[in-house]
Amino acid sequence: MTKKRTNKYKKHIKQSPGSIVYTGENPTEKLFINTFDYSPEFVTEVELNSVEEAYNFKDSESITWININGLNHIQDIEKIGNHYNLHPLIIADIANTSQRPKIDVYDDYIFVVLKMLYYDENEVIKIEQISLVLGRNYVLTFQEVEGDVFDNIRERLRIANGRIRTLGADYLLYALIDAIVDHYFIVTETMGNKIEDLEEILFNGHIQDDLSLQVLNLKKEVLKIRRAIFPIREIISRIEKNQHDLINENTIQYYRDIYDHVVQLSDSVDIYREMVWSLMDMYMTTISNKMNEVMKVLTIMASIFIPLTFIAGIYGMNFDNIPELHYKYSYFILWGVMIIIFLGMLYYFKRKKWL
Amino acid sequence: MTKKRTNKYKKHIKQSPGSIVYTGENPTEKLFINTFDYSPEFVTEVELNSVEEAYNFKDSESITWININGLNHIQDIEKIGNHYNLHPLIIADIANTSQRPKIDVYDDYIFVVLKMLYYDENEVIKIEQISLVLGRNYVLTFQEVEGDVFDNIRERLRIANGRIRTLGADYLLYALIDAIVDHYFIVTETMGNKIEDLEEILFNGHIQDDLSLQVLNLKKEVLKIRRAIFPIREIISRIEKNQHDLINENTIQYYRDIYDHVVQLSDSVDIYREMVWSLMDMYMTTISNKMNEVMKVLTIMASIFIPLTFIAGIYGMNFDNIPELHYKYSYFILWGVMIIIFLGMLYYFKRKKWL
Amino acid sequence: MTKKRTNKYKKHIKQSPGSIVYTGENPTEKLFINTFDYSPEFVTEVELNSVEEAYNFKDSESITWININGLNHIQDIEKIGNHYNLHPLIIADIANTSQRPKIDVYDDYIFVVLKMLYYDENEVIKIEQISLVLGRNYVLTFQEVEGDVFDNIRERLRIANGRIRTLGADYLLYALIDAIVDHYFIVTETMGNKIEDLEEILFNGHIQDDLSLQVLNLKKEVLKIRRAIFPIREIISRIEKNQHDLINENTIQYYRDIYDHVVQLSDSVDIYREMVWSLMDMYMTTISNKMNEVMKVLTIMASIFIPLTFIAGIYGMNFDNIPELHYKYSYFILWGVMIIIFLGMLYYFKRKKWL
Amino acid sequence: MTKKRTNKYKKHIKQSPGSIVYTGENPTEKLFINTFDYSPEFVTEVELNSVEEAYNFKDSESITWININGLNHIQDIEKIGNHYNLHPLIIADIANTSQRPKIDVYDDYIFVVLKMLYYDENEVIKIEQISLVLGRNYVLTFQEVEGDVFDNIRERLRIANGRIRTLGADYLLYALIDAIVDHYFIVTETMGNKIEDLEEILFNGHIQDDLSLQVLNLKKEVLKIRRAIFPIREIISRIEKNQHDLINENTIQYYRDIYDHVVQLSDSVDIYREMVWSLMDMYMTTISNKMNEVMKVLTIMASIFIPLTFIAGIYGMNFDNIPELHYKYSYFILWGVMIIIFLGMLYYFKRKKWL
Amino acid sequence: MTKKRTNKYKKHIKQSPGSIVYTGENPTEKLFINTFDYSPEFVTEVELNSVEEAYNFKDSESITWININGLNHIQDIEKIGNHYNLHPLIIADIANTSQRPKIDVYDDYIFVVLKMLYYDENEVIKIEQISLVLGRNYVLTFQEVEGDVFDNIRERLRIANGRIRTLGADYLLYALIDAIVDHYFIVTETMGNKIEDLEEILFNGHIQDDLSLQVLNLKKEVLKIRRAIFPIREIISRIEKNQHDLINENTIQYYRDIYDHVVQLSDSVDIYREMVWSLMDMYMTTISNKMNEVMKVLTIMASIFIPLTFIAGIYGMNFDNIPELHYKYSYFILWGVMIIIFLGMLYYFKRKKWL
């Protein structure tokens, strides 16, 4: 068995509990901070050069969205986390990108971890962690690398009369989560297409050597997607039931809408799960059908020609006294007999539906 | 892998959250609005030409059923929704036809999403979404295209002394849901017949090339039907427990009757599920039995004729000194020996039950 | 695919909700009504000629059991139901024989639907619905056709000093349900025997063509029995928790005893379920073992005789110069060589445990 | 299908509900009653000759353990049951040995049914029912036949300074249940060994004809053990939560310890369950591997000798003009060619790893 | 069946309930006791020579961690347990190393049992039990043999300004549990690697004889790891909900962080579980694909050469009158015919994709 893998957890566990360790694989050269500060009357969009510039937004009355990319810049993450009074364990969770989706509710802020899902150009599933912090009049978002999933929200923030501008930070958090969940529909649809592609390959009997591996990888993908989506149901339920000051009663209905989408996604994923699990059985029947076909060819060829060869063998014997050998038409009669046997066999196999 | 499918969700996610997007595939040219306005004393059945004509029914004391077909006419849906004070998210749900069955309870109205199931002429399952809104003295229903599932209710509304005429809008909602659920029995029965047909094909050993695909498609159908039926149990439970002003205490018993039907349907679907899951195993045994039969034919033919051919080969050898060749009756004795071997083999295979 | 089945639900759904439709398949010519009226002091057993005769028992102080067979006589069922103040939906449930076992608790009466299970003479499972109504001092039972499951209770009612005579209608209901549940033990035992018979057939390797169909039918039987038995646990629990006036506190313990039996039955059915599910796997290994045996015969025959035939072929060649042909003992030496090869092969297969 | 089994339930159901029927298969000739009466100061161990002798212990202040073997002596069981005020249904449960493990809590006593598990000399699982009744200052135990599982407790009761002597009847009940549960560890360990034995047989490829039956029987054993052990968790939970007068608060901790053991056993049984379920799959792969081996032998023999035989056949033909026949070294050259083909084939199969 | 195993439980059950028995397999020669006594101001690290030296720490105000290795030294374990007022059942649990992970909450202390998991040098999973007792200002830990999992904590205790020094015994307990749980990540990662290694072997079709046994052993490992990890979720939940005096409200958040990790681990283990369960199916398809390949070789060889041999057999017959034998070019024409048949067959198999 090969054992040359390095263990990414080894480093982590040598740390004190709650220490901040970046566990992802996409370090960026520079920390990227992007802010939207807005009220119904104005909107300001700024790219910041240092975390310190993000300090002032904490107590302003306008709504602020501070988006931070580059989780490997641990000191900066820690600085802004401390300024916004985040618990050290929360700051550690932000940097540790193998979190499970979850919600942590504190008196002053709500902390949500979600997973961004997307297929890369090779149709391999990619999973990125995104942490969201909702405080009074601000939302912080932390990611390794920026995707394009929030472009639509930025667009709407820039528009003067958009609903999003008139509502609070709790609505902004909703809009961000909604954008993430909406993106899952694309992912599950791609997943569904991949399953259907495999079904078609198996149906057409194009047995490729790596089919069982492809099925196995699909199983893993389904399970990973499941793991990203299912916990969100509990997150939204917690938001609904918690009646936290930071979430306006009217916004709850919007979170409930996300809940509906997540249940719908969960249902789809469960159906994909059943489908993928069936593919292996389908593969097995395809193999067995192929083998049946192979065996039929062999059986037909052997059943026809072995008896005929036996007959030819009989008249190849060298006994002194084989009367048939000396009749003039023996050879031709024998051909006739053999042709009759041949046709009889063909008819037999035809009737058995093997031909 | 083929990747030419268009992604129907792409368009949707570019929208603001809660924006109204028609996601179905059956746009109609014209919006169709049909109303029944009735009390014990009278009934008026009108086909409306514009949504504005439907506004007046909102506050009348008579019971009104407004049936709207053509969800692609988004502006009209939005207008009537706004007039009846539906939350923007509800209006969005009406137009988004990939909802999961659900209930949303508001102070002024109850919103229910259900799925119409039917088999088309090719025995392919079709799923249509229907949204129902129960308000004070009115019920709104929204569908893509009209089916014939409510014809019976219309019939009874037209009759002067029918019970339905004497009871409130909550009973009308019950009657509509009941008509939908009753229709599920036809669907599950058809499903049961399809499963039995496949069982019979497999039992008779008529192995068709696409059997594993047929089984897979049946699996998908069962899962889709499950997904349409199972959530209704929770919907009815919510209605029972909620004690909403809009639902009369006496009507609850009728909803409970729907619950019984849905549980009965759920049980049936679960049994179908088990049956379909077993079909693949049955298919596998059928294939293996077939292969056994093929192998037996080969083995019998080869086991009988290979030894006989060997014997013939012996006496086809050209050694100078093979005494048997020169005895007068050798050839005939040899035939006797071969016939004995032949019959012995037949007896052996007979005893083994291979013949 | 064959599609000539008639759909038994079609008729039903054209009716108004809650309308009374007989959905069974065993209409009787005449309605059969049989009553026991008893107190500790007396017992009167009468066969009634019309439902009207059953009206008087409603308010009498003596305990009355009214047993009604013949659910196709809908008008009569409705009349007696109305007289005993049963809700229209309850009357509809009585006539609709595809109910799931359930309990409905009303202020004045308790309505219970159960399933009678029995194997007919062909060992095919039969399921009959029985509806029981417990009111003040009376029990109504409704069945399609009378079985013999209550004979024992009738016997005991006729005895002057039986406990059943001294206790109320709630104890009578218990005794009736207990008789039904006791009968399930016979059914599950028969089911267990059928499973063991199949196990034995599979173990002995008597592969019959319809084995996979037999297993499939057993699966269906187990699921049907499960569906009849499992819901009773909830029914009894509801009776226990409800503390209804109609059920005496001391009788509750008797219902609890039924609960124990139903849990015991449920456990047995779950074990049968696992066993039946295993039979298909066992069948598959039996087939594969058979195939192995077939292949071994072929391989042994072919491996022994093909090389020998090759050798015979060599010395059947007509080359001018084959020195061996002319030695006097060549032929006999060759036989020796062939016998040695033959024995060597036998030894080889013996050592491989194929012989 | 064979149908000669007698139905053991038939007799039972002809009885009135709650009637006392012995359903076991181990009647004893004589009822055996054994009592321990003890306090911290004294212990008296007596074997009684009649149930009447056991009456006096009921109200004594000393703790009494009355152990009764021989459930077929129904009248005696009923007498003692009545004297100790047991509900008739409880007495019936004691005699009916097919109970599921359960607890019934009455005001004056607690009734517990458990299963004794042991493997007999043929390693077949045996299940005996034991009923325990905890009253004020006494414990009654009822069994069909005495095992040796309580010997240890008797030993400790005889010792003057044992903890058990200083504590109440509730501790005695604990000690008895604990002895039963401790014995389960031996059973599950034996079960584990049986599974490992089968794994080894399958791994070594010693395919025996009855392997699938052995696996099936193991499945049944696991399910039976499961059924005996799992309900105990609920029994102990009920004792904990009930706060019954008969159970001292300090003894609860001891019952909790049993709970820990039962959960531990449940976990083990679940793992065995998974293992046994896997054995059938393992058996299937073993069979298929065997078949692969068989097919390889056939294919190698046939692939090598069929072409060679063809070549020999060519030069066995009788055409007048076959030039090769007349060259002097043709025969030897041909041998060379055949040996090359033979070696080439060997190399080919070697490279394919079939040899 | 082999039956020579000794039964490790036999000895145990001969004991009184709650008696202290060491059930592990790693007795140490000497009891090892190591203590850390610390406050923000000082830290003292001592190795004790007798359990009596550990008595004084019980009531000191400084925080003490007493780590005890060598569970076979039962008298010593009992002495220290009694001094620290542990319930006799707790002391028994400490010595009994087959406990399931659990928490027992007493007024004066909290008792936690966990499992240490690690892979030994042969990649075989090892499971060690660790018991932790949290009292006022002290933590006791009991293990069979010391691992290195707490080295990091010792390191941090020695540092003057570490957070751990400033916080209470509840934080120390958290740090110890966290160290154990962090170590599970290494174990699950190794497990994941083992699964991927097997996947690769199966994908490459290197069928080894013991593959099904390897898969079975992996299944067992997954189940054992599951059993060690899953119960911790409940342990942490109990700590959270209990609001015990010994656990500071601020420390709860740290326990919640462990909870997150355990859920994450549980998710991973469940995915591994699904993967391992799939490996057997993958193995089966690999075997069947191999067999297909074997059969194709046989079928191709036989289908090509059996007809050709038949033709050769024809012209090896000795009929007096076979005209073809005497034409001059017959032999060469026949070769031509045979080559055409040979190529035709090759083309046929090529087109069938068997070559």
Ligand SMILES: [Mg+2]
């Ligand atoms: Mg939804």
Ligand SMILES: [Mg+2]
């Ligand atoms: Mg779901």
Ligand SMILES: [Mg+2]
């Ligand atoms: Mg699920």
Ligand SMILES: [Mg+2]
């Ligand atoms: Mg589902």
Ligand SMILES: [Mg+2]
């Ligand atoms: Mg499978």
Ligand SMILES: [Mg+2]
């Ligand atoms: Mg029902």
Ligand SMILES: [Mg+2]
């Ligand atoms: Mg159900």
Ligand SMILES: [Mg+2]
């Ligand atoms: Mg079910």
Ligand SMILES: [Mg+2]
């Ligand atoms: Mg279900």
Ligand SMILES: [Mg+2]
């Ligand atoms: Mg299910």
Ligand SMILES: [Mg+2]
């Ligand atoms: Mg399967």
Ligand SMILES: [Mg+2]
């Ligand atoms: Mg019971």
Ligand SMILES: [Mg+2]
């Ligand atoms: Mg049960």
Ligand SMILES: [Mg+2]
């Ligand atoms: Mg069960």
Ligand SMILES: [Mg+2]
């Ligand atoms: Mg069970």
Ligand SMILES: [Mg+2]
């Ligand atoms: Mg189940």
